[in-house]
Amino acid sequence: xxxxxxxxxxxxxxxxxxxxxxxxxxxxxxxxxxxxxxxxxxxxxxxxxxxxxxxxxxxxxxxxxxxxxxxxxxxxxxxxxxxxxxxxxxxxxxxxxxxxxxxxxxxxxxxxxxxxxxxxxxxxx
Amino acid sequence: xxxxxxxxxxxxxxxxxxxxxxxxxxxxxxxxxxxxxxxxxxxxxxxxxxxxxxxxxxxxxxxxxxxxxxxxxxxxxxxxxxxxxxxxxxxxxxxxxxxxxxxxxxxxxxxxxxxxxxxxxxxxxxxxxxxxxxxxxxxxxxxxxxxxxxxxxxxxxxxxxxxxxxxxxxxxxxxxxxxxxxxxxxxxxxxxxxxxxxxxxxxxxxxxxxxxxxxxxxxxxxxxxxxxxxxxxxxxxxxxxxxxxxxxxxxxxxxxxxxxxxxxxxxxxxxxxxxxxxxxxxxxxxxxxxxxxxxxxxxxxxxxxxxxxxxxxxxxxxxxxxxxxxxxxxxxxxxxxxxxxxxxxxxxxxxxxxxxxxxxxxxxxxxxxxxxxxxxxxxxxxxxxxxxxxxxxxxxxxxxxxxxxxxxxxxxxxxxxxxxxxxxxxxxxxxxxxxxxxxxxxxxxxxxxxxxxxxxxxxxxxxxxxxxxxxxxxxxxxxxxxxxxxxxx
Numbered sequence: 001x002x003x004x005x006x007x008x009x010x011x012x013x014x015x016x017x018x019x020x021x022x023x024x025x026x027x028x029x030x031x032x033x034x035x036x037x038x039x040x041x042x043x044x045x046x047x048x049x050x051x052x053x054x055x056x057x058x059x060x061x062x063x064x065x066x067x068x069x070x071x072x073x074x075x076x077x078x079x080x081x082x083x084x085x086x087x088x089x090x091x092x093x094x095x096x097x098x099x100x101x102x103x104x105x106x107x108x109x110x111x112x113x114x115x116x117x118x119x120x121x122x123x124x125x
Numbered sequence: 126x127x128x129x130x131x132x133x134x135x136x137x138x139x140x141x142x143x144x145x146x147x148x149x150x151x152x153x154x155x156x157x158x159x160x161x162x163x164x165x166x167x168x169x170x171x172x173x174x175x176x177x178x179x180x181x182x183x184x185x186x187x188x189x190x191x192x193x194x195x196x197x198x199x200x201x202x203x204x205x206x207x208x209x210x211x212x213x214x215x216x217x218x219x220x221x222x223x224x225x226x227x228x229x230x231x232x233x234x235x236x237x238x239x240x241x242x243x244x245x246x247x248x249x250x251x252x253x254x255x256x257x258x259x260x261x262x263x264x265x266x267x268x269x270x271x272x273x274x275x276x277x278x279x280x281x282x283x284x285x286x287x288x289x290x291x292x293x294x295x296x297x298x299x300x301x302x303x304x305x306x307x308x309x310x311x312x313x314x315x316x317x318x319x320x321x322x323x324x325x326x327x328x329x330x331x332x333x334x335x336x337x338x339x340x341x342x343x344x345x346x347x348x349x350x351x352x353x354x355x356x357x358x359x360x361x362x363x364x365x366x367x368x369x370x371x372x373x374x375x376x377x378x379x380x381x382x383x384x385x386x387x388x389x390x391x392x393x394x395x396x397x398x399x400x401x402x403x404x405x406x407x408x409x410x411x412x413x414x415x416x417x418x419x420x421x422x423x424x425x426x427x428x429x430x431x432x433x434x435x436x437x438x439x440x441x442x443x444x445x446x447x448x449x450x451x452x453x454x455x456x457x458x459x460x461x462x463x464x465x466x467x468x469x470x471x472x473x474x475x476x477x478x479x480x481x482x483x484x485x486x487x488x489x490x491x492x493x494x495x496x497x498x499x500x501x502x503x504x505x506x507x508x509x510x511x512x513x514x515x516x517x518x519x520x521x522x523x524x525x526x527x528x529x530x531x532x533x534x535x536x537x538x539x540x541x542x543x544x545x546x547x548x549x550x551x552x553x554x555x556x557x558x559x560x561x562x563x564x565x566x567x568x569x570x571x572x573x574x575x576x577x578x579x580x581x582x583x584x585x586x587x588x589x590x591x592x593x594x595x596x597x598x599x600x601x602x603x604x605x606x607x608x609x610x611x612x613x614x
Contacts, residue, residue: 028292041295048303055310083309086259090302093266097295100270104277104291108284124282 013054020047056083130174131201142243153235175206194319198256204608223367225579245271283363301343307336347380351414362429366477374470408448414441419549446527454530461523519594
């Protein structure tokens with residue numbers, strides 16, 4: 001048990017990621033307001049992106065552009081650029097999802113005059 | 126030229142989708158023919174690609190000459206080529222069906238509607254071809270986003286269903302991406318071929334197992350696996366009649382295909398350790414989904430919901446085949462996947478036709494309607510035989526092969542589940558058939574209106590596909606086994 005806690009404390013980024021993920025899931029599931037559900041969803045997606053970025057982090061490393069004048073650049077001097085590129089694509093996907101979902105929410109509001117799930121379901125009968 | 130075919134198959138609908146707003150800006154009426162022509166071209170190209178793959182073997186296409194694992198790779202083996210042919214063929218049929226159905230005209234909304242349909246088809250073919258886990262994620266999201274928008278087209282109740290679908294689907298993609306992140310953190314690779322070489326030493330790693338489970342949860346939401354199926358019946362019964370065949374036939378199947386790719390092409394089933402536990406887990410969920418889905422279908426009074434639950438139970442059947450970790454099961458599952466795409470498409474074509482022509486969307490309304498349309502009845506008989514699994518349809522041979530796979534793996538419970546599902550499926554199809562045949566015996570007025578030719582063509586082609594898949598089942602399964610041969614299961 002103690003080793004587990006110790007191992008977790010050595011990776012604070014993972015603790016932050018798990019907290020964000022669970023928090024987002026909790027909001028999505030418990031709240032009845034459509035916009036708040038979306039906020040929860042957004043936090044879940046952001047937590048995954050956060051996880052991806054932190055896997056590429058490295059202490060004391062710099063951007064992966066080879067400068068002139070440096071002899072024999074080593075892998076330790078540069079961060080891995082791939083997770084960041086993946087993140088960029090994931091953010092684009094996230095924004096597209098958010099756009100579609102906000103579009104749906106605004107149409108639901110115009111049609112039913114409410115953003116509350118219970119009220120909308122009541123009107124649907 | 127032939128080596129570029131996989132890229133062309135994907136680019137045809139994508140380029141048309143992007144140029145659609147320009148082409149349809151002045152006259153939205155041109156959108157439908159343009160979309161139809163684009164998907165017809167795609168079908169021709171994908172048939173050519175299938176032919177070239179079956180003659181010359183699989184193609185690994187690297188975009189702009191960047192070789193994998195650095196570049197983006199398109200993996201066009203005979204499995205992918207067959208699936209893409211099915212996707213584009215069904216796309217043509219669905220557009221034809223929409224043409225003949227004569228729903229409320231879309232007017233100015235035709236431009237976004239057909240853009241979405243084309244994006245959906247492009248995303249599907251991309252997800253089939255993609256040779257690395259991250260691009261699969263991107264294309265799954267393209268498919269899902271178009272699907273959310275298409276479900277919401279009628280407005281009203283459909284908006285709420287689409288929103289629920291979106292919430293579930295977006296959580297699913299987030300979990301899938303998380304699994305991909307775990308895999309990348311553990312191996313430093315995303316390309317499927319690259320991963321399969323790096324993984325064998327890492328199978329005991331918790332990161333790999335965790336990643337696999339997260340990917341399974343994500344894909345299970347997208348394939349509507351039993352406890353996570355909540356979004357599907359609502360979304361499919363509220364979406365426009367012309368769109369559901371496309372969604373029901375293809376969207377959930379793509380996640381199943383991706384999951385089979387991950388299990389067999391990335392993880393080798395012969396490997397030791399935790400992998401076998403994953404296969405057992407997949408089989409268990411398959412058994413649960415197939416039996417429970419069929420039972421729920423039996424209880425439905427509404428046609429579309431009944432067919433939707435039937436689809437959920439068939440997802441379970443495919444998973445049973447995938448979970449057997451042998452070649453017979455996998456080839457049977459992939460063959461059944463192909464059949465299921467065609468059958469789901471036909472079921473919702475029928476449901477849409479009965480609802481719009483006869484106003485019959487529940488079993489009771491069907492019993493009152495006077496359905497004497499030979500095209501609809503022949504299609505219903507063919508698809509009913511296929512869903513229940515009677516020869517000469519493809520459904521029979523698919524179920525048979527899955528059953529043989531379970532027996533080969535000595536998994537008697539799974540074999541029993543396949544048989545039980547077949548019996549329950551027979552139960553609910555007998556119910557619909559009884560209503561269809563006895564319908565309106567008291568009213569003598571025959572329906573005089575001619576069935577428009579696109580509808581007749583769609584139904585005839587679907588029946589031909591259901592029966593043809595059965596007649597040539599040996600050849601098609603040989604193609605699919607060809608794709609799995611290098612795995613050495």
